[in-house]
Amino acid sequence: MDKIKLRQICFLFAVMMPVTKTIVYPATLAYRSRNDLLWSALCNLLLEGIVIALVMFLAKRTKCTFFDLLRNTFGKIGAKIIYGLFALFFFLSALLPLMEQKNFVTLELYENVPPVISFAPFFALCFYACTKGFKTIGRVADIAMPIFAFCFAAILLLAVPHADFAALLPVGDTGAKGIFGGALHGMNWYTDCLYPLFFLGHFEYEKKAMLKTLGAYAAGAFAVLLFLATFYGIYSDIAILQYNTLAEISKYTTAGTSLGRVDLLFVFALTLVLIFYSCVPVQMCVHCVRKAFGGCSPIIPAAAVNALLLVFSIFFNYSFVELQTLFTQKLWFVFAIFAYVVPILSLLLRREPKNKREENHE
Amino acid sequence: MNKFWTRLFIIAAAVLLLLFFSNDFGLIDIQKTAVVAAIGIDAAEQEGFCDVTAQIAVPDQSGSGKASNVTVKGASTVNDAITELNRKTGWYPTLVHCKLLLLGEKVADNDVLGVLDFFLRSNFIDDSCLVAVCEERAEDTLRASSPVGELTAVSISKVLSSTAQKTGAVSVMILRDFAKGYYSDAASGYLPFLSVKREAQSENGGSGGQGQQAFAPAGALPGAAEKNMRGTAGGEVYGKDATCICAAGKNGICAMVKKDICAAAERARAFSIKGPGSIWQKLFPRRNPLPVAVPCASGSGQGESSGGQNGGQKSGSDTNADVFDASKTMLFYRGKRAAVLETEETLAFNLADTSTDLAYGNVEVMENGAPVVYCLKIKISGKKIKTDVRGGTPVLTFRIRAHAQVSDVNSSQNIVDVAQTARVPAHVLRAAEEKFAAMLGKVLDKCVQSNSDIFGIAQSLHRFHPKEYKRLKDGLLEKVRPAYDIQFETLH
Numbered sequence: 006m007d008k009i010k011l012r013q014i015c016f017l018f019a020v021m022m023p024v025t026k027t028i029v030y031p032a033t034l035a036y037r038s039r040n041d042l043l044w045s046a047l048c049n050l051l052l053e054g055i056v057i058a059l060v061m062f063l064a065k066r067t068k069c070t071f072f073d074l075l076r077n078t079f080g081k082i083g084a085k086i087i088y089g090l091f092a093l094f095f096f097l098s099a100l101l102p103l104m105e106q107k108n109f110v111t112l113e114l115y116e117n118v119p120p121v122i123s124f125a126p127f128f129a130l131c132f133y134a135c136t137k138g139f140k141t142i143g144r145v146a147d148i149a150m151p152i153f154a155f156c157f158a159a160i161l162l163l164a165v166p167h168a169d170f171a172a173l174l175p176v177g178d179t180g181a182k183g184i185f186g187g188a189l190h191g192m193n194w195y196t197d198c199l200y201p202l203f204f205l206g207h208f209e210y211e212k213k214a215m216l217k218t219l220g221a222y223a224a225g226a227f228a229v230l231l232f233l234a235t236f237y238g239i240y241s242d243i244a245i246l247q248y249n250t251l252a253e254i255s256k257y258t259t260a261g262t263s264l265g266r267v268d269l270l271f272v273f274a275l276t277l278v279l280i281f282y283s284c285v286p287v288q289m290c291v292h293c294v295r296k297a298f299g300g301c302s303p304i305i306p307a308a309a310v311n312a313l314l315l316v317f318s319i320f321f322n323y324s325f326v327e328l329q330t331l332f333t334q335k336l337w338f339v340f341a342i343f344a345y346v347v348p349i350l351s352l353l354l355r356r357e358p359k360n361k362r363e364e365n366h367e
Numbered sequence: 368m369n370k371f372w373t374r375l376f377i378i379a380a381a382v383l384l385l386l387f388f389s390n391d392f393g394l395i396d397i398q399k400t401a402v403v404a405a406i407g408i409d410a411a412e413q414e415g416f417c418d419v420t421a422q423i424a425v426p427d428q429s430g431s432g433k434a435s436n437v438t439v440k441g442a443s444t445v446n447d448a449i450t451e452l453n454r455k456t457g458w459y460p461t462l463v464h465c466k467l468l469l470l471g472e473k474v475a476d477n478d479v480l481g482v483l484d485f486f487l488r489s490n491f492i493d494d495s496c497l498v499a500v501c502e503e504r505a506e507d508t509l510r511a512s513s514p515v516g517e518l519t520a521v522s523i524s525k526v527l528s529s530t531a532q533k534t535g536a537v538s539v540m541i542l543r544d545f546a547k548g549y550y551s552d553a554a555s556g557y558l559p560f561l562s563v564k565r566e567a568q569s570e571n572g573g574s575g576g577q578g579q580q581a582f583a584p585a586g587a588l589p590g591a592a593e594k595n596m597r598g599t600a601g602g603e604v605y606g607k608d609a610t611c612i613c614a615a616g617k618n619g620i621c622a623m624v625k626k627d628i629c630a631a632a633e634r635a636r637a638f639s640i641k642g643p644g645s646i647w648q649k650l651f652p653r654r655n656p657l658p659v660a661v662p663c664a665s666g667s668g669q670g671e672s673s674g675g676q677n678g679g680q681k682s683g684s685d686t687n688a689d690v691f692d693a694s695k696t697m698l699f700y701r702g703k704r705a706a707v708l709e710t711e712e713t714l715a716f717n718l719a720d721t722s723t724d725l726a727y728g729n730v731e732v733m734e735n736g737a738p739v740v741y742c743l744k745i746k747i748s749g750k751k752i753k754t755d756v757r758g759g760t761p762v763l764t765f766r767i768r769a770h771a772q773v774s775d776v777n778s779s780q781n782i783v784d785v786a787q788t789a790r791v792p793a794h795v796l797r798a799a800e801e802k803f804a805a806m807l808g809k810v811l812d813k814c815v816q817s818n819s820d821i822f823g824i825a826q827s828l829h830r831f832h833p834k835e836y837k838r839l840k841d842g843l844l845e846k847v848r849p850a851y852d853i854q855f856e857t858l859h
Contacts, residue, residue: 130380174830242550243543246487257495257543 009208013143014201015221018057020153021146021282022197023228024275027251029105030194031236033333035244038187040172041179042244045187046233049195050226056198056348057222061215063205067356070206072296077355085297092293094343096310098196099286100317101332103127104325106283107318110276113252121322127280128311134284135291135307139207142288145281153278156271157228161235163255163268168238190333192340196286202348203289251275287314401458404434405520407505408482409471411441417474417482419448420506421460422520434518436509445485462492467520467527468542469505469561470498478702480549487546494543497527500697500704502562511563511689526691527559535714535723538696549702552829552840553820560695560707698819705817708810715806718745719765720752720822727774730799732792734778741795742775745855754827754847756835761843763824764850765807771796772858789858796855804851815844 031042038045067074075084107124115123134141177184201218211217236250239257247253255268287310294306321328332340407420420438437456442448452460468486470479486492501508511519525531532539537559548556696708696716708716717723724747731740749768754761772789814821825843828836839846 126380129376133376133380171830175833178833240543241547243487243546246546256493 007138007140007207009139009143009204011208011211011214011217013146014204014208015217016146016150017142017200017285018197018218019221019224019228020150020157021278021285022222022225023157023232024153024251024279025102025197025282026194026229027232027275028109028279029248029250029329030191031233031250032245032247033329034187034191034233035237035240037190038183039179039244040174040237040241041177041184042187042233042237043173043230044176044184045191046230048185048188049191050229052345053195053198054219054222054226056345057201058215058219059352060198060201060205060348061218063352064201064208064210065215068206068210069356071202071351073206074351074354074356077358085299088293089297091343092290092297094339095286095290095293096313097332097336098193098340098343099283099290099314100321101193101328102283102286103314103318104321104328106276106279108325109249109251109279113249113272114276121319124318125315127283128315130280131284131287131314132307132311134281135288135311136303138288138292138303139204142285145284149278149281152274156274156278157232159271160251160255160268160275161231163258164235164239167254167257168235169241170234170238172238172241173234189337189341192337192344193332196340196344199344199348200285200289202351203292287311401452401456401460403460403462403465404518405467405469405509405523406445406462406465407469407471407501407509408445408474409504409506410473410476413441416441416443417445417448418442418471418504418506419445419452420509421449421452422509422518423458423460424464424518434520436506438506445482462489465492466496467524468496468498469508469523470500470558471505472500472502474505475500475558475697475699475704479699480546480702483542483546486542494546495541497524498540498542498545499523499527499559499561499693502560508561508563511691523561523691526561526693529722531693532717532722533724535717535721535726537693538708538713538717538721548821549699551823551826552836553823553825554701555705555818555820556699557696557708557819557821558699559693560697561691561693562695564690564692698813698817698821700817700819705819706813708813711806712810712813715803716810716821718747718803719750719767719807723747728799728802730795730802732795732798737778740777741773741791742777743771743791743795743799743855744774745799746770746858752822752827754822754824754831756828756832756839761824761828761835761839761847762850763811763822763847764852765804766852767803767854769853769855770858771799771855791855791857793857796857799855800853803853803855807851808849811847811849815847818844820844 026046034042034045069077072084072088075087079087107127111119111123134145232250232254236247236254237244239254240247252269252272255271256266259266259268291303291307291310294310295301295303298306401421402424403421404424405422407422409418409420410416411418418438418440419442420436423435423437437452439448439451439455442451449460449462452458468483470482474482483498486496487494508523509519527537527539529539531537538557540556540558545556545558548554694710694713696713697704698706698708714723714726718726726745726747728743728745729740730743731738733739747767747769749766751764751766753764753766755764756762771791773791773795774788776784811822813819820826820843824847825836825840828839828843
């Protein structure tokens with residue numbers, strides 16, 4: 006069976022989750038919430054933390070997979086339909102981070118704007134990851150841990166001296182509209198809490214598993230908040246101009262020196278972590294497609310999903326802003342339903358098959 | 368998949384990723400790339416248009432590099448000018464290495480963000496690049512030659528470097544910080560005001576006494592020579608006429624780099640630009656002078672490229688010397704020139720508000736009925752500018768703590784006083800405090816008159832006293848009452 010270890014899930018939250026919030030998200034959040042961006046992010050992080058806690062609580066009570074729980078409650082067809090919907094959701098939630106990452110790489114790592122096809126190798130890697138299932142997610146999390154810990158710390162060490170944290174004051178300056186508006190429009194960056202639901206039955210629930218998972222998530226959340234605070238401390242009123250934040254905040258220490266932009270080494274390493282994490286929703290999508298189609302071989306759905314993503318990334322090459330506007334301002338409720346409401350409702354699913362219950366009653 | 372296909376796939380993915388990251392296919396031929404080292408922007412004759420000068424570094428076989436200035440006149444936007452540059456020269460201009468944006472004086476008569484916004488929008492230029500306003504035209508300033516084999520842009524960048532900022536001689540500004548100030552509550556900012564002093568002479572030109580003095584940084588002249596120079600300071604406590612120039616200009620309070628060893632090296636270098644009779648020049652015959660206070664050939668010969676002009680190379684026959692002086696600071700309100708801080712005011716502002724932490728200052732006191740000038744070496748040990756509201760009035764408090772020691776005195780003293788250089792008489796310390804407060808008062812007056820909030824009073828009130836800020840924000844600067852908590856202590 007496709008297994009993942011609890012340690013690897015913890016690493017996923019502690020070291021991979023924060024990287025996705027370091028590209029376009031800070032500037033988007035600053036546009037909506039300005040100096041209250043930390044409070045908006047905190048709302049999202051708390052919501053995610055609650056969902057993760059509830060899913061871990063469910064994991065403690067059952068060894069079933071999420072598909073089994075759905076099948077127990079809605080029958081096999083119902084479970085397949087729901088998995089089909091989740092496949093669609095994961096496809097959508099993978100699209101924006103991919104475009105984000107593509108723009109980041111082409112703008113920051115290239116001298117000139119390269120051809121669209123330059124990003125194609127990513128899909129080859131992603132295809133390979135999709136054929137391997139959850140265990141690759143776990144292994145990548147293991148590898149990412151030291152890379153992230155070192156590089157993220159280095160970037161923050163270079164950036165923090167230039168940050169004026171007083172820029173985050175006064176608290177609540179943008180009011181509830183700014184804080185909650187920022188939180189709502191940032192939903193598409195907070196779908197990580199959904200992953201443990203699909204890991205159900207694929208990992209052993211150890212002693213103090215909930216504490217470990219939540220602790221790891223808290224560490225990741227702290228990294229996100231620290232990054233956002235440093236980012237706003239450096240840019241304050243011009244924060245919305247900084248689209249590729251990860252490559253920007255550490256340059257002020259190194260750019261003027263004879264060494265040059267040595268911080269880019271750390272940025273490259275974190276970009277690698279980001280590449281692997283961008284594969285996760287695609288892997289989830291392929292997992293759902295396989296389940297929806299009765300457990301077929303992963304090669305065909307992996308090839309189809311990645312080919313579709315490649316086509317979409319070419320199609321939306323010059324429409325990132327429109328895509329971002331659609332996802333953040335129009336479709337935020339879709340992310341809220343799938344990433345928060347469904348995992349919470351999953352607590353109500355039957356943990357045993359209907360027939361077995363009836364047998365027990367008799 | 369079997370093992371063979373798995374391995375093949377991994378290798379293929381690795382190769383593709385390598386190409387993806389390295390962008391080997393996307394490089395532009397170096398022969399077609401114009402590495403722009405600096406951009407100068409001037410107001411064009413036709414209103415609303417601008418002249419853009421790009422200083423382009425052209426690497427040569429010796430590795431020393433040459434430079435050409437290419438000017439595009441009458442462009443409607445900076446981007447237009449860059450495009451025009453590409454069209455006219457065939458070079459693809461890359462701005463990644465552009466570390467200096469120089470604005471002509473007339474550009475500052477209008478909102479400078481009208482031209483600077485291009486650089487904020489562009490991903491291909493770093494917002495950590497230096498920004499300065501220059502006297503007259505930026506095009507002319509970029510034509511000034513560097514006698515030490517550097518591009519003019521590099522020489523100017525050194526005048527405006529963070530090291531220069533630490534010495535207090537220049538109020539250095541980068542694009543990001545200027546934009547932050549512009550878009551802040553106060554809509555204010557400042558830029559170093561650069562001028563080219565063309566009257567100075569190089570060593571070949573046989574400079575006169577004044578010229579020599581003007582090049583010498585604080586403490587550059589040992590013994591009697593330095594004393595003679597400092598002896599010219601008169602009247603002002605901060606030595607208005609003192610002719611010691613450090614880093615970028617004639618400062619009454621001459622600043623110094625932190626490490627004495629660096630200072631000694633600078634003294635040696637700076638002093639070596641004196642006349643041929645200098646003993647220091649004999650001792651260090653091959654040393655180059657400080658690029659910040661060096662004579663620059665004013666020649667502007669034809670450049671190598673089409674429409675280009677010499678961009679900062681010193682020719683062997685150059686005798687005239689130009690000095691870059693950025694000791695003044697231009698204040699801005701809503702992107703337009705609001706006022707100019709003079710040299711002493713700039714230094715006082717730097718000592719109070721920026722990263723300047725070590726400087727020299729002249730203090731005049733009366734001793735035995737005669738004026739005596741003490742040159743103090745000042746080390747700032749603590750500084751804080753705080754805005755709060757007392758009794759409904761915004762109060763700006765300058766809290767400065769400094770240690771001082773006597774660097775020199777313009778009168779003869781007994782051997783014990785000379786030996787106890789770390790002891791500063793109390794009356795000298797008090798005089799220094801008073802003078803510092805007076806200079807800060809002058810700076811604040813200019814801020815009030817020009818409505819340029821360079822101390823960030825509005826921002827500070829907004830952050831820490833938001834309710835009072837809403838009440839006081841209209842005409843805030845006029846309501847501000849300064850409070851000075853300045854203490855100078857002797858080193859021992």
